[in-house]
Amino acid sequence: MDREQERGIEWECQKIMRRYYYHVDRREFEKAADLFTVDVDWLSHGVKLDGRDELVKALYASLGDGTIRHVLTNSVTTVVDEDHAICRSYNTLYYSADAEYEEADDPLALEGPHRLLDSYAELTRMPEGWRISKRRSLIVFRRDPDEPVRLESWGKSKGKVPGQA
Amino acid sequence: MNREEERAIEWDCQKTMRQYYDYVDHRDFDSAANLFTEDIDWMSHGVALHGRKELRDGLQAALGEGTIRHVLSNTVVNVIDEDNAELDEYHTLYYSADQEYETVDGPIAFEGPHRIIDCFAALRRTPEGWRIAKRRAPIIFRHDPNEPVRLETWGKKEGKT
Numbered sequence: 247m248d249r250e251q252e253r254g255i256e257w258e259c260q261k262i263m264r265r266y267y268y269h270v271d272r273r274e275f276e277k278a279a280d281l282f283t284v285d286v287d288w289l290s291h292g293v294k295l296d297g298r299d300e301l302v303k304a305l306y307a308s309l310g311d312g313t314i315r316h317v318l319t320n321s322v323t324t325v326v327d328e329d330h331a332i333c334r335s336y337n338t339l340y341y342s343a344d345a346e347y348e349e350a351d352d353p354l355a356l357e358g359p360h361r362l363l364d365s366y367a368e369l370t371r372m373p374e375g376w377r378i379s380k381r382r383s384l385i386v387f388r389r390d391p392d393e394p395v396r397l398e399s400w401g402k403s404k405g406k407v408p409g410q411a
Numbered sequence: 412m413n414r415e416e417e418r419a420i421e422w423d424c425q426k427t428m429r430q431y432y433d434y435v436d437h438r439d440f441d442s443a444a445n446l447f448t449e450d451i452d453w454m455s456h457g458v459a460l461h462g463r464k465e466l467r468d469g470l471q472a473a474l475g476e477g478t479i480r481h482v483l484s485n486t487v488v489n490v491i492d493e494d495n496a497e498l499d500e501y502h503t504l505y506y507s508a509d510q511e512y513e514t515v516d517g518p519i520a521f522e523g524p525h526r527i528i529d530c531f532a533a534l535r536r537t538p539e540g541w542r543i544a545k546r547r548a549p550i551i552f553r554h555d556p557n558e559p560v561r562l563e564t565w566g567k568k569e570g571k572t
Contacts (some may be wrong), residue, residue: 253422319482322429334433336482338503358523362480362505386480386504388518 247328255376256323257329259369262376267316267337275305283370283379290363290383293401294408304406308397313347313354315340318365329371337363337383343396362387412493420541422490424534426497427541432481440470448535448544449559455548456526458563458566469571473562478512478519496537502528502548508561527552 262281269278280304284287290297295301317338324332341360368380402405427446434443444467447453453460453469460466486500506525533545568570 249423250419254421256422256426296418319430319484320429320432322426335482359505359521361518362482362521365478382514385518386478386512387507387521389521391518391520 247325252325255325255331258376259323259333260321262378263321263333263367264318265334266378267318270305270309271315275302275307277307280336281378283372283377286378287380290381291385291397291401293397293406295406304397304400307400310395311344311346312341313345331369333367333369335365337365339363343383354358358387358389361385388396412490417490420490420496424488425486425539427543428486428500428532428535429483431543432483435470435474436480438474440467443470445543448542449539451543452545456544456550456560456562456566457560458571460571469538469562470564472565475507476511477506477561478510485490496534498532498534500530502530504528506560525554526550
């Protein structure tokens with residue numbers, strides 16, 4: 247594979263990642279989930295999900311209320327081969343648990359970023375295009391480490407947090 | 412050079428910068444230093460470093476402890492010719508001097524960005540790919556101007572300021 251082909255893959259994979267957060271931040275959860283492989287292996291905020299169906303349920307539960315914006319930066323895509331790539335990024339999250347941007351009369355109050363995550367994704371070329379087959383994210387900084395977010399509460403209630411009794 | 416060739420250079424230079432900060436933020440200082448030219452001319456936080464060896468030492472001293480994330484944005488690459496380019500961007504830094512993300516139990520508490528920096532880099536094409544040959548990074552905003560960061564303390568001690 248030459249560098250020009252690699253650049254093409256890098257661009258496509260970064261576009262998938264951005265597209266995912268576009269959909270998820272606007273509550274288009276089915277469209278968001280369609281950007282993953284059917285058997286996606288997903289772990290974020292300590293919550294482990296397997297497959298698109300579980301992912302859609304978790305997205306509705308965690309982001310159906312409140313407002314979030316994932317500001318995705320620093321994306322570095324490493325092309326493994328013609329059909330596989332790895333994308334590492336930072337995600338700066340702005341979040342309100344209590345208000346929905348669609349219904350608020352004014353902008354939501356903001357004190358700054360809510361958390362900063364290291365994001366890792368493996369992507370696979372499928373007949374319908376590049377899809378995310380594995381995702382890991384680690385919260386590095388957090389405004390209030392003791393305040394759970396909805397995904398964590400939902401994951402615990404559904405037994406989706408590995409290692410939790 | 413046509414616009415398509417320029418775009419390819421713009422893309423590759425952005426990748427080199429992002430790759431550098433991915434390495435440095437995860438303490439892979441050898442890989443980070445290898446993204447500079449051997450004769451790198453580096454100045455940040457008032458500390459001047461010359462060459463990969465000094466840079467490697469500076470990175471270890473400044474970022475071997477604590478936790479940092481350089482969030483890059485507003486990147487503009489100006490292609491000078493086939494082998495030289497310049498890059499400007501903003502860096503929003505999140506920083507803890509006292510805790511390491513690899514060993515802390517859970518996320519590190521933060522109140523927002525620690526500082527915002529104007530970053531300039533000159534890049535040169537080498538046989539290994541695009542490498543950073545010159546770097547300047549003045550701090551524009553700073554959460555607590557009176558609290559020194561490790562790089563500044565190390566630079567003063569080593570006579571690099």
